[in-house]
Amino acid sequence: MSEDYISFEFSQKLVRLQRALYSYILCLLPNRTEAEDVLQETNLVLCRKFEEYDEAGNFQAWAFQIARYQVMAHMTKARRSKIYFSNEMTESLADEATDQAQLKLSQKALQICYDELPAHMKDMAKLRFKEEASLKEICQKMGRPIGSVSATLHRIRKNLLQCVRQKLPALELEAEN
Amino acid sequence: MHPSQNSDEIILLASKVLDEIITTEEFTRLEFLLNVSSSNRKVYLDLMQLESLIHWEQEGAPEQIKENSNKIIPFPFLPWVSSMAAVLVALLAGWWNFSHPSSTGPSNDMVFNPTIASEEIVGTEILGSASYVKASSSTPIPTHSPDLLSTYKPDGGPFYMEEVIAGIEMLKKREAASEFGQIEKVGPIHRLSRMARLSIPTEHGVLPTSGSEMVAMGQLTVDVEAQTASTMEMIQILDLRDMATNMATGEVYLNVEAQFNQSFSVSQEGAEFALAFHALKGEGRSGEDGLGYWESTLQCDIDPKTWEPLISGVNLPSGTEFVVVSVNVRKSGPDALLANASHYYTDDITVSLNAGNPSDPVSF
Numbered sequence: 197m198s199e200d201y202i203s204f205e206f207s208q209k210l211v212r213l214q215r216a217l218y219s220y221i222l223c224l225l226p227n228r229t230e231a232e233d234v235l236q237e238t239n240l241v242l243c244r245k246f247e248e249y250d251e252a253g254n255f256q257a258w259a260f261q262i263a264r265y266q267v268m269a270h271m272t273k274a275r276r277s278k279i280y281f282s283n284e285m286t287e288s289l290a291d292e293a294t295d296q297a298q299l300k301l302s303q304k305a306l307q308i309c310y311d312e313l314p315a316h317m318k319d320m321a322k323l324r325f326k327e328e329a330s331l332k333e334i335c336q337k338m339g340r341p342i343g344s345v346s347a348t349l350h351r352i353r354k355n356l357l358q359c360v361r362q363k364l365p366a367l368e369l370e371a372e373n
Numbered sequence: 374m375h376p377s378q379n380s381d382e383i384i385l386l387a388s389k390v391l392d393e394i395i396t397t398e399e400f401t402r403l404e405f406l407l408n409v410s411s412s413n414r415k416v417y418l419d420l421m422q423l424e425s426l427i428h429w430e431q432e433g434a435p436e437q438i439k440e441n442s443n444k445i446i447p448f449p450f451l452p453w454v455s456s457m458a459a460v461l462v463a464l465l466a467g468w469w470n471f472s473h474p475s476s477t478g479p480s481n482d483m484v485f486n487p488t489i490a491s492e493e494i495v496g497t498e499i500l501g502s503a504s505y506v507k508a509s510s511s512t513p514i515p516t517h518s519p520d521l522l523s524t525y526k527p528d529g530g531p532f533y534m535e536e537v538i539a540g541i542e543m544l545k546k547r548e549a550a551s552e553f554g555q556i557e558k559v560g561p562i563h564r565l566s567r568m569a570r571l572s573i574p575t576e577h578g579v580l581p582t583s584g585s586e587m588v589a590m591g592q593l594t595v596d597v598e599a600q601t602a603s604t605m606e607m608i609q610i611l612d613l614r615d616m617a618t619n620m621a622t623g624e625v626y627l628n629v630e631a632q633f634n635q636s637f638s639v640s641q642e643g644a645e646f647a648l649a650f651h652a653l654k655g656e657g658r659s660g661e662d663g664l665g666y667w668e669s670t671l672q673c674d675i676d677p678k679t680w681e682p683l684i685s686g687v688n689l690p691s692g693t694e695f696v697v698v699s700v701n702v703r704k705s706g707p708d709a710l711l712a713n714a715s716h717y718y719t720d721d722i723t724v725s726l727n728a729g730n731p732s733d734p735v736s737f
Contacts, residue, residue: 219425226390227390227391228428231425279395285407288414289417306426306427325427331392346394349388350389353387353388353391357384361419
């Protein structure tokens, strides 16, 4: 690149897309730490390719394409020691994960549903999602076996998913009005 | 199976993936279910999206950028401050020019760099009247004598020898490339290189020491009982069969330089890095075909901002047909149990080979 910096408009678009980009990457690479790393790598590549970006084009589609390549490259490198989806499955998921339009409403619904979680589930959710405690750490702090912790986390996710799905139609209606 | 049963199973398996407790068999089952229908994939994708939002929400990432700044993107990834430090450093320093290392003389045309395609390395004379002199270093190059030949079988883990044998097979068949590596020709030497497969731009707050990429090593395998942790990454396999005349005289010198670094670590000491050479013949199956294995080691500090250089060399034994160049990382003691919380890197790897005069090597 002959220019050393990217434009303010480009940076605005990139910042606004971060949530959707992370969500997209996590769909293909279901490990938070690795998804965060790939997000960082994707951001660097996007900034490096700033001059190639066509302002008239679809920024999200362009960014998602680059993210897809970064995910595939990451999996190729690490495949020896980790379990990943096949390339074919990753490509299918990549094609279907592009619809991030409802993210904002989903986040709003999630906030409501999270507040409605029972107290014992909220304690564990805080440890896992806010404090990023591992399952082993949660077991030690709560004095419960790993199978019990895993089962509760599964129920938390299931409850939240069902609740968000129930809340979304009303929120969509509210948004339209 | 009823669709809702599929949905429940997918949520259960996906939850296990996210908590990193899924078994291989369960993961295979999850992939099978996702293959079955798009509605199954929708369940999975909805859950992944939810997971991303939970973390985003919990970590409270604001979405603001500095106004009126054409130069700075302060990415609002508060929870990932350490890993985003690399991006911020790059932005604030105007570090967007991802160029190859700058030239400082005729030597650079012959210096192997992971970012330079093999086609750019042309006209290299490997044998005899090479005029290239490697960049000066005040550190004398240690050279291992073949008299110290060892029957040591490198502990590269379960995949190392499989990769060596597969790599030699590729070289013998002159296969162009595979997921494993790429065959390149430099002068009369063919080599299998894994550099492209291993290279990354940046990671965990560690920037390449030069150029735009560095090599990321695999995660350390921890042996809890022995309190050790190690990994071995094969970088190149050199095919020296066309140098049989030189090899017969036993006067072929191989030198390797590299730099090493690691990401932020909670342990008290840095890791021990090593440059390793494994001389082989025939099929390359260690034991019957192993002619020798040598290592030079370096104790690295824990500062991710500094790269530590290591230079090593070996006088290859007579009859060597293939040389495996690897980089190793290991830790021992209580710190080894924390080893897999850090990440390890190598960069500026230079491999040079000379027939006749160890002070006048040629890099490739």
